Each structure stands twice: as structure tokens, then as C-alpha cells.
Amino acid sequence: MSKFISPEIQKLLHEITNESDLSRIFSLWSYNREKLEGLRLLTNLENYSSKIIPEYIKKTVFEGKSKVFVQEFYKSENLFALSNEILDKHQSSASLAVPIDYSLLLDSNYVGSADLFLRGISLGNNHEAFTKSIHHITQNKINCDALPYLLENAEHITERMNDVKRTFANFLRITSATPKGEHIHTIDDLEFSLTEAESLSLADQRIQNFFGDKEILQHQISRQKIDFYLILSIIHIEHQTKGSLEEKFLALIKIMHTELPGIALRELAIAYKYFKNNNSIFILANVGKLIKEEEDALKAIRNISWDFHFFRLMETWASDTSKGAFFIPIFVTLDKRLANLNEIHPIKYSVFHDTERKMYTAPTYSIKDQIDNKACRLILEEYFTTQKINHRSQTKHLSPDAIEERITQKGSDLNAVF
Template identity: 25%
Template sequence: METRKERFDRLQLAFNLVAHHDTELSFSDLIEPNRDTFHGFKLVYSTNHLEGDFANTSLKAIEDEYPTLKKYFYGSGLLFFSDELYDRTWKEKHVKLSIDYSLSLDSNAAERFRIWEDGKDLDKSEQDFENLVRFIKEGPDSGFNFDYSFFIIENYYDSMKPENHRPFNTIRALKRFDNLVYEKESFCVKNPIFNETRSLAGQRTIDTLYAFHSSPEIKGFQKRRMLLYVVLLKAVILNQNKTASIESKLGELIEFCILDLEKFPKTELYFAWKLMKYGKSLRFFDPVSQIGKKTKGKLRGMSWDIFALRYQETMASKSYEGDFFIPFFASFDNRFVELTKACPIRAVLIDEVGENVITIQLDEIEFQTELTNSMSSEMLAELNNSTKKLARMNKPLTEDKLIAVGNKLEVQLEEYC
């Protein structure tokens, strides 16, 4: 019987196999020699070299036709692995996959639904908005799973303020959109017809907000976003040392995570590394290139934009018996689009039994190499000890601790102002 530690070690080995697999080699070259390693795991693998004899789905055509939609994975198509699927594919050659597509909205996309439902003019974004509506209603296999939970998560605290009606009105508009009268040939974006009154949609909105406000999972998302903010905040402060190397700044950031947060947040560190190494060439990071009195607010907004990518990781790891979940994201923000292109996702490795999900970036080897080079031998030993890894993963990081560390860092940031 495999212990939890042994399974976790095997998951780490599977991660390394994917990260080091040459993108020019086939999916079979990755899986076939390593079936024992991948046993019991699921893998969603992105590629630009689709193989005709394996289960796949196309992504590029969707993104090309609908510019507001951003695919989570880097390649033109996807390949999938699970024990049952792989065995059936070799026997039957062609297997029909059960795939669930998910479309999430960022706040600027969600609020266009509020403006539209209220009868206001969408100006220059009207054509893109119409394309988005048509995609949701017509998408692959007669419509897309339409998810606006990210908007509610991002506006979690604002939606609790009695004087702030914007989140409520936006969600009500999205609820009414569920009941849009839609015919492909006759639909007119300037004159939408809904099968539900505002008052009924409003009642459903109250029920939804109540469920979200009382959900421990949603509180967990708030903590994960706060963790991302804190790590980015530390990275911005470290970046003020213009003479230090990326290596030394990254090493200091890792020590901060291990010693102050008692966590090794790999994905959060990845985005902080992007900021420290490539911040000058990525327009997304322009708002924090110079520190000022507005830097804190800009960083908070930026952390929500990046968390939109983190949230898609959660969506990609959702699966039911034999199914795979493929996330898309709708945004009208060009800077966010640039970020998604600069942080390409190669694969998602899922261990449902161990409740672990690992995202593997296209530039994972570059990132991992620089992580390793930045650490002392003592820190490397600490991080490579799988018993300690599991202990860190199981130790909760409280909201109070994150707030305390964040407040301390904000004081440091103000000193630079």
C-alpha cells in the first residue's frame, strides 16, 4: 500500500518528467515509458503538435474567432491522460472525451453585462461584447458553461457594503442573462429580451450572495489572493535594490516565504520572479515600475488580475468521473491579455486522491533553475525534504497572519515613497 509520502514523491517525479519533456517529442514518448509514475494521476497537456491518433481538442480556433476570450493553456490543442482513458485509446484508437468547458469573467467583462442589461451604450466594445454573447450561447456543443463566481470572489467585500450597489446590480444582470431569449439569426445586441424580471433575478442574486458570503471555500480564495499580494509586495520592495542580482533577490524572497509565512508558494513565486526578471519588458507590471503613494492600490489590483490565472488552475483541476474541465477567461483588458501570453501554461497535473494540483509553466525549467541557483544548500535541503513539504502544505496559513505580514510590508513600502 502506497503511503501519502510515497504518493507525493511520485507526483513530484511526474511533475519533473513533464517539465523536462521536450515539446517537440510526442505525448506517447512522455507517458508510455512512465506509466507507473503517472498511475492514478490525471494530466491535461498543451501542445502545438497534435497527434491524430490520440484524444484531443482544438483551442486556437476559438481564441482567434473571439478576441476577448483567453485560453488558459499555451498551445493550439490539448491532450489528456488518465489510466482509463489511455488504456481505452490504445484499444479503440479513437475515444470520445467528456470535456466540460468553463468560461470565467474578470470584473471589466462582468460589468459590461450590467451596462448592457441597463440599456446603456457599450461604445467601442459593443462588437466584441456581441461576439462574447454569441460564443456563450452557441459555443462548442451548443453553449458554454458560464461561470461568474470569480467576479463575486473579487467583489466579496464590496458586495457586503449596503451602500455599494454595483456588485449586486452586476450579478443581477448576469442572472438575467441566464434567461436571455436567444435565436442565432434574429438576436440583436442593442435590443435584448429576457424571460425573467429584474425582481426575480434580484431574488436569485440575494440567494447567491448569501451562499457565497457564508462559504468557507470563498474565504479560502480570499486568503490565496492575499498570499499572492503579500509575495508580490515583498518582491516589489526587494526590487528597489538596484545593485542586487535577480538570484540574490529571489533567494531572499524564498527565505521570506519559508521563515515568515512557513510556506513555499510555487505559483506565487513564479509571478514574483516574472516581475523581478521581466518586469521592465512586460506592460502588465508598468504600474509598479516606480513606487509612489498609489503603488499599494495598484498592487492589490494587479494581484486580482494574476489571481484570475490562479483561479483558472482551480477550474482546470475540477473533474468528475472520467471528465476533464477546460477553462477560458473573458477580459477586455489588454494588459491582462499580455500577462497571459507572458506566463504560458504547459500542463496541469492532478492527483485527486492526494488532493494536489500542480501547474507546469512553459518556462518551468528556466524558473526552477533560477530558484535552485538562488538558494543555499541548507534551504535546498529544507525544500527537498518531502516530509517537511507535506507538513508545510498541511499547516494552515491564517488570514490574521497574512494581514499582519502584509501590514508590516506596507509600512516598508511607504518608507520608499
């Protein structure tokens, strides 16, 4: 639980987001406005028709021999935002004024495809879906962000700087271009506003600014490693630990409780489904095959873990309220696994804190509702007692070096299994 969301505030937000009557929602928020000071709420309301997000950036699929998925973190047709500032403006106006800031967050595969396309290298089966999507993006002049690509390369930026700079420059160049006609087949179908030299210069400037804050960068690298260790542990428990569903569930929750910063509810809910049926989670279903193909468990699982980390990255990106606006996470990917992962853990609401610039996300279905095995539910309840919560907050979790040691060991175990 985020520190700025107390149990009292959580209960209040639950009551507000369960309402469908707008007047009742405004009344509840207004009555509790002092408690909710500094908070911004973003949620989906039933029977509410939202016009927050333009039609041209809503969820869609561009199809060819493969697919490009434009995915929403929230269902845009029911999207509703509220804060003290919005409430005040609403009371003095018939319309609901919502400050919105949005960009399409492009995943690394998509950014890499943009680089290949501009260099004249074949995209294979991805060509048609990619060109349809980039035509849509450039025609509608939609803001795009390559943050996932930069962060995925953060740990090895020094040795990969030339490749990263070129790829990022081509991302900047293509997303600022304008299509000449109704279709894009080659780069000749685009009118560029940046020359190659200009895009390289701009990329160099932005990369230097981005990687200039060593403390933030190191935090992101550490967070990625924690997520990698968590996903590795889930797969290790499933394929290395022999036991019942509840034994596997207990093994995972113990790792979260004693070794990691806290209990990650999204990953816990997904792992529970995976332990029940290891074919039920698309992204994890063929992990054995991937390890055999790579001949390296850590390399195969690192790629999978990045998809899980992607959602934490979106939450971090969305929590930046420094411009006084709501950031709406929308992402673009060629990866069906990533799109599917977004679908299996729908979000009910998110709360942002203006001062702390943090975000708390609540799922549509509570963790208790998702754990339908009685023994596993009792384990869950045990680890959310006041005593256990206090223990987690006061216990120092594993150091980066200790996590690295466990990663190496579990990788070796899985290489032996497969």
C-alpha cells in the same frame, strides 16, 4: 510541490509529457498505471491534432476601440488528456474518449461590463469589443462562470450584497439570452429567457449557496491575502530595497521560505524577470504611475495582485473532478494585462487527483531554465535542498494578522517612495 505528486511521479510524468509518439505514451502509462491510479493528466503534445475543444471557444480576440481576449490555459490545438479510465476505453475502441466539462470563466471587469450594458450605461471604448464577444457567446450558447467576480467581492460581501446580487443577476440574464440577429448593439438586440425578477431570484439563490460554506470562503479570502502580500513584496523589494539582482532574488525567496506556505514558482519566475528589468513585465511596468494616480499603494497593488491570483483561482476551479470530467480553464477578459500575464508563463501539463481534488501544474520551462543568472541559480538550488524543503513543511507560516501588519508597513513604505 503538491503532496500527491512525489518526485518519482513527477519524473514519470515528465517522461510521458516529453514523448510525442502516442503508442509510447500509452505504453508508459499502462506500465505504470498502478502508480498513476487516481491521477488525470492534461498536457500539450507536439504534432498532435486535438479535437477536445470546440472551435468556437478557442483562443481569439474580439476587436473594437478596445479588445476582448479569450485566453486558453493550454494550447487547445495540441491538447491531450489521459487517465486509467481513458486508457481502458481507448484499448476497447479506436477513438479516444475524453470526458470534458468547460465554461468560459469571465473576469470581474467583463462581468461588470455586462451589468452596465443591461442597465443602459455606456461602455465607452469597450462597447464594440464587448458586444461582439457577447454575441459570439450567446449565439453559440457557451456556458459561462462568474466565479472570479464573486470571489473578488467575498471579503466585503455583506456591505456590497445589493450591488453584487444585481451584477450577478445581469450576468445570468445576458449569458442565457439569444441574439436576434447577426449583431448586438443594444439590449433590444437580445431575446431574454429570464426576466429581471427571475434573474434576481436565481442570483440570490446561487449567492446564498456559494457563500454558505464559510470555511471554504475564508480559505479563499486568506489565499487572496497571501497572494496580495506576495505581489506587494515583489514590488516593495524592487522599489524599496537597493541591491543587486541576486540580493533582490534572495530577499524574495526568503520571504516565501519563512513567511508563506511555500515557494510559488510562477511568481518567482516572473519576479526574476522583473528584477532584471522592471519594464519587462507589462502588468508591473507602470506600478509607480498607478500608485500616484490612486494616491494609495495598497489599493493600486491589490488590483494588480488579483490578476496574479486569478490563475490560482483557475487551477482551483479546474481541480474539481467530482463530475468525473476534465475541467478546461478558458477565460474572457477586457484586461490586456491579464491576457499578457497568461502568455508569459505557459503551462506544460497539469495533473488532477480524483480523491484529493487537487491540481499540480508544471510550466513549459522549468524554474532552473528561467533563472539564467549564476548567483540566482545557486540561491534557488540552496532553497530546494532536502533540508530546506523539510524546513518549509515543518515551519508555521505567518498568521493572517501578521501578514496584515506587514502589508500595512510595506504600503506605507511604497507611498513614501512614490
